[in-house]
Amino acid sequence: MNIPQQGLSKEEILSALRSFKTRDMDWKGGRVWGYTYNPGAESAEVTGEAYMAYLTENGLDPTVFPSLLKLETDVARAVIALLRGDASAVGHLTSGGTESIMLAVKTARDMARVTKAHITAPEIVLPKTAHAAFHKAAHYLCLKPVIVEIDPATFKVRAEDMERAITENTILLVASAPNYSQGVVDPIAEIGAVAQKHDLLFHVDACVGGVHLSFMRKLGHAVPDFDFTVPGVTSISCDLHKYGYAAKGCSVIMYRNKDIRRFQIFACSDTTGYTLINPTLLSSKSGGPMAGAWAILNFLGEEGYMQIVNEVQDAAKKLIEGVNAIPGLRVLGDPAMCMFSFASESINVYQLADEMAKRGWYIQAQFATPLTPRNIHISVTRGTSRNAEALLADLRECVETVRSIPPIDSGNIRTLVNAALQSPDPLAAFGQLAASAGLAGSELPSEMALINEVLEALPDEVCNMFLVNFFNELYA
């Protein structure tokens, strides 16, 4: 569009905005098993109003807006208490899990520059199941990610494999509680002991699990220790905009003490402008996400969260049992909470996801790795839990549909991909291949199975290059 010569009316604007959503998937109807964490209409209204009440206030300067200092410290303290930090633990609100992780990694890097100044090529040790945000942080911060394979039966990393990956350049160990892909918790206590033995920082990524697992523990479920009670854990990330059911744009990054946290904070007085002091990545920082998070914690209270966790765990248990009972499907690992994935030896799960999409369900394809099979991820939330039976019924039917339609010839696709790899201009050859699979230009694809096949068959670096090109074309 161009900026209109004359402004539009509020009604015109809001009706246009509503109309843009017609091709979006139906998250309000509880059919999107990822990306959205719907707390229910009443809670959403409270967070929405709280968000709007602080939309314009700027967290940039706590002396001008002490209200935002209060909101941020209130929420951080509440989450530190939930994750059983003691009086020395500290934390900040960030825009999301990625920013929390980026900051934990930057803090480790900057602390090592002082405390381990001999290290010139710093490394961070990551399980294969660690979130891509750690790779992004390593990329942005010029660190080397050292990837540790997981046990393919449990999808957990082994503490001894983490220890073996430590070198004189290591500055940080990472583990997940749980990992996003399979929803299993790494052996945090054992890795904490390794971190202490080697005098290393240890970040626990509880982005998706911090809130939900803590309330599961309070409800008496068997939850492995993953929080500040574990010796050796030095920082934790916990997203409120996931299972905290806050509005998007809110995560917490926490440190065991201020001696570590100080390396996160950036100050600059070397310009003609105002002196800048930024504890987090953002500088101008809307109060909206903070107020939204403050509101939902207070609106739900411990009882509200525990009721949600009960509902969601019931649905997750039903789904995991139900999926395992469908011939040909198999849940991977032993999921710790309400996120899980399943694979199949007899049908193509990418085709299954497409068949489910035709019925309005979004379930998430995850690629195979050298040790693990391609699979479908499902996150159960308050917004989707009521549809567990309906999802299972359609899954059962769609598995039969996939058995009855022509299977994708994965072998043939690998042959085509390998031929493209040999061609003089591999990227152009992949472009053609992907276009024939339905991925080209600035159009969004409607079916993903073939595209997923092609992308999965590509070597990681070529796949990444291809995806960068695709987004480079897709956006303005």
Ligand SMILES: *Cc1c(COP(=O)(O)O)cnc(C)c1O
């Ligand atoms: C979602 C997630 C992240 C990244 O968080 P964003 O809020 O999407 O930036 C990191 N780690 C885990 C385990 C996650 O589930």
